[in-house]
Amino acid sequence: MIEILNPTLLSRARETGAVVADVLRTLKDRSAVGTNLMDLDRWAKALITEAGAVSCYVDYAPSFGHGPFGHYVCASVNDAVLHGRPYDYRLADGDLLTLDLAVSKGGVAADAAISFLVGEARPPESVALISTTERALAAGIAAAGPGVRVGDLSHAIGTVLRGAGYPVNTQFGGHGIGSTMHQDPHIANTGRPGRGYTLRPGLLLALEPWVMADTARLVTDADGWTLRSATGCRTAHSEHTIAITDDGAEILTLPRPY
Template sequence: MIEILSPAEIDRARVTGGLVGDILASIKERCQVGTNLLEIDQWAKDMILGAGATSCYVDYAPSFGSGPFGHYICTGVNDAVLHGMPRDTVLVDGDLLTLDLAIVHKGVAADAAISFIVGQRRNPEDLRMIETTERALAAAIAVAAPGARIGDLSAAIGDVLSEAGYLINTEFGGHGIGSTMHQDPHVANDGQRGRGYQLRPGLMLAIEPWVMADTNELVTDPVDGWTLRSATGCRTAHTEHTIAITETGAEILTLPTTTVQSL
């Protein structure tokens, strides 16, 4: 299903997106060496429910997962790049943490992810990998406008990732979003320009470049049946925003607002 949202629905999406951005920013500020991943999940739960929103993850049970996800946020540490299930584990200095959050508020969903280093030990390659996913996301957003095609966005992402020397997995990527979290069209992290669905005002997309340092192969964590890890155990990074296609281009909906401190 591909949804084209009305101006009133896009207005509501701005509120949902701002809430996602604020929650992620608030949690990032609170994360430190010794923070437990289950604490992060509780923080997310408190802020989501406190805002009158609903988690997209708690009852999420697609065919590739092991039953309902059962948590409020994805927490991927180091080699865990997607669907990181919170567990009783504490962060240590130098961990590369990815937070991925999707919620519904007043009938409209928004989805975003950030990657960052915990503590003071900062590996230059980790920082380069995070920055590359951020540049790839910016490149896709720059070409997102009415008349562009999904392949244009995918190619923009792929150019940045491949030029930086990363192998690209196209099995998981971005997606349409609206009244529900995952919709068509699929936005692969590599593709051909001029191909795919043509963008139009009112379309919302969650665009999410992600990479692994030395592989494009994923393995599923055998313990939780959800967390997707790099097949080689290498570090990973993931950046995501929800955007709305406007008459003239694209609007990023999941940037933090000035209300972070009040959450």
Template sequence: MIEILDATEVDRARRTGALVGDILQSLRGRSVAGTNLLDIDSWARDMVLEAGAESCYVDYEPSFGRGPFGHYICTSLNDAVLHGLPHDRVLADGDLLSLDLAVSLDGVVADSAISFVIGGKPSAADAALVGATERALRAGIAAAGPGARLGDVSHAIGAVLGEAGYAVNTEFGGHGVGSTMHQDPHVPNTGRPGRGYVLRPGLLLALEPWVMADTAELVIDPDGWTLRSATGCRTAHSEHTVAITEDGVEVLTLPTT
């Protein structure tokens, strides 16, 4: 089902999105060498609950996972790219960390992800990897709007990733959000322009380009959740929730400070 929100619900989505953006920004600032992934999960839990929000992950139990997930945030490290289950693992300088957070506030969900290198200046390869996902995300957002087709968004994302030299995996991609975290439509990270669902005002989409440095093949950890590159190469993931409006597209998950 594709859910179309009314103006009041979109306004609530703005508040949810701001909360998600602010929590991720706070966690990024606190994630340094010596930080445990379980600490990040604990900090996320405290901020979500303090805001009166609900985690979309704690009780999340889809068919592809070994659920329930049982944590408040996905922490994907180095060769892990999606659904990283927080473990007792301490960060070190040079680690490449992706944080993915989805919460519900006042009945509306927002979902966002960031990738960054711990410590000093990232390597050229890591900077290129993260930068490609961020540029692809901006391109997908720019292609969205009322009357655009889903294929336009997917094509814009895939064109950036392909031009940067990365293979695109289409098993997991963006998705609709609204009263629940994962809804139709699925938004592949590559596609054909002019095809697919016509975007309408009130539609919320979580756009999430992600890549692996030298492969498009995923493997799953014994924990049943964490998805890694099949070759052990580094990975990156960027995501925003956006709202289709009457006259364009609005990014909901930007931090407020």
């Protein structure tokens, strides 16, 4: 299913995007050395509820997962990159943490992810991973607009990821979003320009470049959800929800000024 939102629903999408951005920023601010991932999940639940939104994750049970996800935020540490299920773990100095959050409010969903380093340590490889996914996300957003094809976005993202020397996995990538969290079209993190669905104003997309330092192969944890690099290398993931406009794209999940 591909949805095109009318102006009323786009206004609601902006509200939902603001909730996602604000919750992620608060969780990042609280992610210190010693913070437990289960506390982040508990805080996410409280913040989402306080904002009048609902989690897209708690009851989420796709074919690739093992039953309902059962948590409010994806928290992936170091070699975990996607669908990280929170567990009893206290963050250490230099951990690379990815938080991925999707909520719905007013019947419209928004989805975003951030990767960052905990504490004071700044391992160069980790800094490079995070920077590359952020630059790839910016390239994908810059390429988006009416009349552009999905392959153009994939190509823009993949050019940055491959240009930095990282292998690219195409099993999981960006996606359409609207009344539900995951919709068509699928947006791979590399691809050929000029191919695929043609973007139209009112379309919402979640673009999400992610990479693993030295492999494109994922392995699944015993929890049935958390996806890790097959080699144990570090990973990073950046994501925004955007709306296609008459003259480009609007980022809906940017944090508001303090």
